[in-house]
Amino acid sequence: MVRSLYSGVAGMTTQQKKMDVIGNNIANVSTYGFKSSRVTFRDVYYQTSSVASGPSASQGGRNAVQIGYGSTLGSTDVNHSQSVMVNTGLSLDCAIAGEGYFQVMDGEGNMLYTKAGMLDVDADGNLVDVNGNFILGVSGANISEGASSQKIRITLPYKEASVSTAQDKINGVGITISSSAKNANGNLSFAFQSSSEMPIGERASAVVTSTSIAITLNDNEVFTDITDLENAINEAITSANGGVAHPAGDFTISLDQEDAFNTPLTGEQIVSSNFGITEGTVDVPDSIEKAFSVLSVGDRFNYTEKMDYSIAVDEAAGTCTITAGGGKYTATLTQAQMETAGSVVMKSGTDGDSFVLTFPSWKNVQYYNGTNATAEEASTPSAPSENLGLGSAAFALSDGTTGGLQTVADLTGLAIAANGIIYGTHPTFGTLELGRIDLATFDNPSGLTQVGSTYFSATPNSGEAKVCVPGSDGAGDIMGGTLENSNVDLSQEFSDMIITQRGFQASSRLITVSDTMLEELVNLKR
Numbered sequence: 001m002v003r004s005l006y007s008g009v010a011g012m013t014t015q016q017k018k019m020d021v022i023g024n025n026i027a028n029v030s031t032y033g034f035k036s037s038r039v040t041f042r043d044v045y046y047q048t049s050s051v052a053s054g055p056s057a058s059q060g061g062r063n064a065v066q067i068g069y070g071s072t073l074g075s076t077d078v079n080h081s082q083s084v085m086v087n088t089g090l091s092l093d094c095a096i097a098g099e100g101y102f103q104v105m106d107g108e109g110n111m112l113y114t115k116a117g118m119l120d121v122d123a124d125g126n127l128v129d130v131n132g133n134f135i136l137g138v139s140g141a142n143i144s145e146g147a148s149s150q151k152i153r154i155t156l157p158y159k160e161a162s163v164s165t166a167q168d169k170i171n172g173v174g175i176t177i178s179s180s181a182k183n184a185n186g187n188l189s190f191a192f193q194s195s196s197e198m199p200i201g202e203r204a205s206a207v208v209t210s211t212s213i214a215i216t217l218n219d220n221e222v223f224t225d226i227t228d229l230e231n232a233i234n235e236a237i238t239s240a241n242g243g244v245a246h247p248a249g250d251f252t253i254s255l256d257q258e259d260a261f262n263t264p265l266t267g268e269q270i271v272s273s274n275f276g277i278t279e280g281t282v283d284v285p286d287s288i289e290k291a292f293s294v295l296s297v298g299d300r301f302n303y304t305e306k307m308d309y310s311i312a313v314d315e316a317a318g319t320c321t322i323t324a325g326g327g328k329y330t331a332t333l334t335q336a337q338m339e340t341a342g343s344v345v346m347k348s349g350t351d352g353d354s355f356v357l358t359f360p361s362w363k364n365v366q367y368y369n370g371t372n373a374t375a376e377e378a379s380t381p382s383a384p385s386e387n388l389g390l391g392s393a394a395f396a397l398s399d400g401t402t403g404g405l406q407t408v409a410d411l412t413g414l415a416i417a418a419n420g421i422i423y424g425t426h427p428t429f430g431t432l433e434l435g436r437i438d439l440a441t442f443d444n445p446s447g448l449t450q451v452g453s454t455y456f457s458a459t460p461n462s463g464e465a466k467v468c469v470p471g472s473d474g475a476g477d478i479m480g481g482t483l484e485n486s487n488v489d490l491s492q493e494f495s496d497m498i499i500t501q502r503g504f505q506a507s508s509r510l511i512t513v514s515d516t517m518l519e520e521l522v523n524l525k526r
Contacts, residue, residue, distance in 0.1 A: 003047070003067055004514040010070025011507030014041050017073050018500050025488045026497075032086075033116030033454045034486040035078050036493075042074035080445045083487035085479060091414045092119040095484040098476020100439035100468065103136035103149055104129060104455065111149075112455040113440055113448065113465070115484050121408045127152040127422070127435065131453055137438040143421055147438040147467040154434045156406035156426065164248065164400025166190065170389040171275045174256035177395045180249030186400035188212050190251070192390040194219050194271035203267070206236040208246065213237060217267030224264045226253055248400065265386060273392035278383050295343050295356040311365060320365055322346070322357065329353070338362040353382050399427070416480040420470040439475045440465040 018039040028034040050065035085095050094117035096102070101113035118130045127135045136149045164186030165178045179186030189212040196219040198205065203221045207214040215233055223229045234250045255261060292309065312321045318335040322344070329346040343358045359365065406426065408414070413425040420437040442448065447462030458465055468475035 002514075003069060005511055007068065007070035008507045008510035008514060010044065010072060011510065012504055014039075014071045014073055015500050015504035015507060019497070019504070021076060022493055022497050022500060025493050026490070029486050029488045029490060031116075031454060031486050032118065032483045033114055034488065035080055035115070035450075036486070036488045037076050037078050037450075039076055040074040041071045043068050043070070044072045045069050078446060078448070078450065079487060080448075081487055083485045085482045086485050087482055089481055091481055092121070092416065093117060093481055093483050094119065094416050094437070095479045095482045096439065096470075096476045097479050099445075100441050100470070100475040101456065102129075103438065103440050103465070103467070105134045105136055105149075105151065106131075107133070110457070111465070112451065112457055114454050114456065116454040117478075117483060121154055121414075125154040125408060127154065127437075135437060137420060138436040140435060141433040143433055143436055147469045147473075149438070149467055152422070152435040152437065154408055154422070154424070156408075156410065156424070156432065156434075157429060159401065159403050159406050159410075159428055161403030162399060162401055164188075164397040166395035166397040168393045168395060170273070170392055171387075172257075173260045173388070175390070175395075176254045176256075177397060178252050178254075179397060179400060180252065181247065182400065183247065183402045184400050185246070186248035187398050188248070188396075190395040190397060191215065192217065192271050194267045194391065196220065196268070204232040204236040206233070206240040208237060208240045213246075213251075217271055219266060219268040221267050222264045223267070223270060226255060226261050229253065229261075229270065248397075261388060263386065265388060269386055270388045271391035272385075272387040273389040274387055275385050275389065278385060292360070293358045295358050297355040313365065320362070322359065324357070329355070331357070333359070335362050338365065351382075351384070416478055418471060418477040418479070420478050437470065437478060439468050439470055439478075441468055441473070441475055442466070 018041075021037050021039045025036045028036075046066040046068045048064055048066045050062070052064040053062045055061035082098070085097070096115060096117070101115060102117060104112040104114055106112060112133070114129070116129070119135055120128055120130070122128050122132070127137075129135060134151045137152050138145050138148045139150055139153045140155060161182035163179045163182050164184075165176060167174065167176045169175070177190055188210075191212070191214045193214070194217045198216070198218040198221075200218075200220065203218050203223070205216045215236065217223075217232075223232065230251070230253055233253075237246050237251070238244065309322060309324045310327075312323075313319075314321075319332055320335070320338060321330060321332045323330045324346055325348075328348050328350070330349070331344045331346050333344060338359065338361055341358065341360050341364070343356050345354050346357050347354045406429075408424075411424045411426055414434075415423045416437065417423060420439070422434045422436065424432045424434045426432055442458070442465060443463035444461060447459050448456035449459050451457050466473070470476065470478045
């Protein structure tokens with residue numbers, strides 16, 4: 001009867017331990033990289049009342065008579081099966097699709113292993129996990145190097161200092177504005193406008209802030225060339241900055257077409273974005289109105305019914321050349337073409353302008369030639385706008401830097417490839433190989449021991465760690481932006497919890513019944 005009491009106590013103890021394991025599993029249902037455990041029981045010491053005997057000629061064999069003392073904890077086995085992957089969108093989160101563990105080194109130099117890939121880069125550029133322990137592999141661009149267990153440190157090359165610049169294309173002209181000092185103070189916006197209310201002698205004014213410069217040019221002032229414009233702008237910036245040169249130095253303006261500013265321009269022309277054609281005029285003297293007249297004009301002309309002209313008759317060649325607009329427009333006719341009056345296209349040899357002019361016969365031209373060969377009024381040819389159009393765009397100067405060693409903060413992106421290579425994107429250097437995460441595999445992963453924080457440590461039964469490049473030698477690939485969820489199966493855990501509860505309840509009833517029987521035994525004395 002005492003034995004049954006001990007068996008009940010042993011049963012309750014083992015069921016409680018199993019419940020502890022179930023509770024730990026359920027508590028870690030949302031722990032990334034967690035591996036659930038299971039409990040197994042085994043029976044314990046048996047008291048043998050009668051040993052087994054073999055059969056003889058006179059008597060058959062008998063089995064041994066043994067009475068057990070309950071159960072005890074046999075093992076707690078870790079389930080290393082892979083769980084579902086969760087996409088986090090964080091570039092430094094990673095999971096292992098297959099065999100292998102991340103290598104981790106704590107502050108005391110102990111080697112640990114984990115499936116939880118929540119990684120980050122510390123202030124010194126070390127690749128670490130959420131507990132601040134070092135992730136191991138290969139540093140730098142030594143990707144051809146074999147699998148390793150080095151601390152991974154993210155380092156970037158030295159960046160040469162550069163000036164800040166902004167580029168734009170306005171009316172087909174490429175315009176570049178640059179600072180002269182190589183520092184980040186040049187990373188600002190640059191805007192132009194003009195004003196007709198500025199006094200004569202004030203060519204330009206400026207409004208300067210830490211992030212912008214606004215330039216106003218005098219509509220009525222003339223700037224001889226691009227250098228003259230630069231000087232006026234820099235003087236205005238220095239004046240607006242309290243007489244002190246701007247930290248970004250002087251600013252320069254360059255054009256990819258030399259003829260875009262090869263004649264003096266006013267402040268209005270430099271800023272204006274009106275790139276249309278200035279229409280010409282055609283004058284026709286009244287004295288020969290009946291002999292010559294404009295039949296039609298192109299879109300570039302404003303016909304005023306007046307035109308200056310001249311006529312040159314070559315009797316020997318039998319040709320007549322008519323010119324207009326100060327010699328800009330010409331047409332040559334033969335004597336045969338001018339037997340009767342007609343019309344001719346007057347063409348410009350410079351920009352393709354044209355208009356249609358009616359002419360008299362050859363005889364009438366001979367009559368008018370020499371008497372009205374030149375008109376007093378002069379026509380005005382059409383001409384393209386000389387406007388530069390700086391006011392049509394805001395120039396955002398960027399990339400100004402003092403140079404120096406770059407850090408992770410200078411990267412525009414980080415990514416981890418399936419083979420563990422860490423890539424970084426830099427605005428100057430492009431895509432860089434910054435290191436590689438290597439994995440560890442074991443002959444017997446079940447032999448690993450859990451040490452908390454989702455870490456495992458190697459044991460004699462797990463075997464030595466075999467360091468592998470992801471995707472080779474039996475190791476799985478790395479999935480960037482992903483974490484492995486806990487492999488706890490809640491349905492299984494709740495089922496085990498019910499069975500464990502009933503097992504504990506039954507063991508407690510065993511103690512109760514044994515106690516009642518002992519009570520009956522004691523009561524025999526009465």
